[in-house]
Amino acid sequence: xxxxxxxxxxxxxxxxxxxxxxxxxxxxxxxxxxxxxxxxxxxxxxxxxxxxxxxxxxxxxxxxxxxxxxxxxxxxxxxxxxxxxxxxxxxxxxxxxxxxxxxxxxxxxxxxxxx
Amino acid sequence: xxxxxxxxxxxxxxxxxxxxxxxxxxxxxxxxxxxxxxxxxxxxxxxxxxxxxxxxxxxxxxxxxxxxxxxxxxxxxxxxxxxxxxxxxxxxxxxxxxxxxxxxxxxxxxxxxx
Numbered sequence: 404x405x406x407x408x409x410x411x412x413x414x415x416x417x418x419x420x421x422x423x424x425x426x427x428x429x430x431x432x433x434x435x436x437x438x439x440x441x442x443x444x445x446x447x448x449x450x451x452x453x454x455x456x457x458x459x460x461x462x463x464x465x466x467x468x469x470x471x472x473x474x475x476x477x478x479x480x481x482x483x484x485x486x487x488x489x490x491x492x493x494x495x496x497x498x499x500x501x502x503x504x505x506x507x508x509x510x511x512x513x514x515x516x517x518x
Numbered sequence: 519x520x521x522x523x524x525x526x527x528x529x530x531x532x533x534x535x536x537x538x539x540x541x542x543x544x545x546x547x548x549x550x551x552x553x554x555x556x557x558x559x560x561x562x563x564x565x566x567x568x569x570x571x572x573x574x575x576x577x578x579x580x581x582x583x584x585x586x587x588x589x590x591x592x593x594x595x596x597x598x599x600x601x602x603x604x605x606x607x608x609x610x611x612x613x614x615x616x617x618x619x620x621x622x623x624x625x626x627x628x629x630x631x632x
Binding site for chain 1: 522524549551553560561563566568573574576608610612619620621622623624625626
């Protein structure tokens with residue numbers, strides 16, 4: 404079964420510093436991995452995805468993610484954090500059963516960027 | 519393009535009642551998925567509809583059902599509400615084209631069962 408794990412409930416970082424939100428995955432076959440962000444009282448916003456190709460994926464709002472097959476990781480990164488990046492971040496993997504698709508989400512990591 | 523819309527945004531119901539939630543996908547998207555988000559269980563898949571057919575269902579009791587119309591709009595229904603059904607219900611749409619299959623989420627419907 405496909406799964407993702409986010410080992411940190413919360414990540415704290417100072418504004419202007421680089422940030423990393425960790426995600427590890429367990430899949431059979433090729434992984435299709437995603438990052439989403441959720442702001443209070445909002446739905447999930449798509450940030451980026453990895454399908455195949457370059458291990459460094461660039462996404463929205465200056466975020467990027469590094470796919471590492473040997474470590475089965477897909478960590479989200481940003482070179483310089485903003486206070487407005489404070490939100491709940493979810494890693495997800497696509498699961499396909501016959502002709503159906505669904506996303507399996509990690510437990511989420513709350514990012515707090517302090518001024 | 520307009521995003522995914524969900525109505526209503528907030529609902530308060532009493533145990534034993536039933537509720538219907540509505541989702542309008544992004545124009546051109548034919549796949550609609552529903553997820554339940556709770557503090558304890560996180561984000562859990564409910565079901566996916568594509569071309570008016572339910573393609574998959576998550577591990578939820580039969581009280582949870584849904585349907586999709588010919589214009590791709592979808593509704594989900596929960597009958598005989600329980601306190602544990604209090605959650606944020608998220609709808610997501612996708613074009614289901616290409617390998618990426620990223621899903622775009624609506625703002626959710628916050629359901630409170632008292």
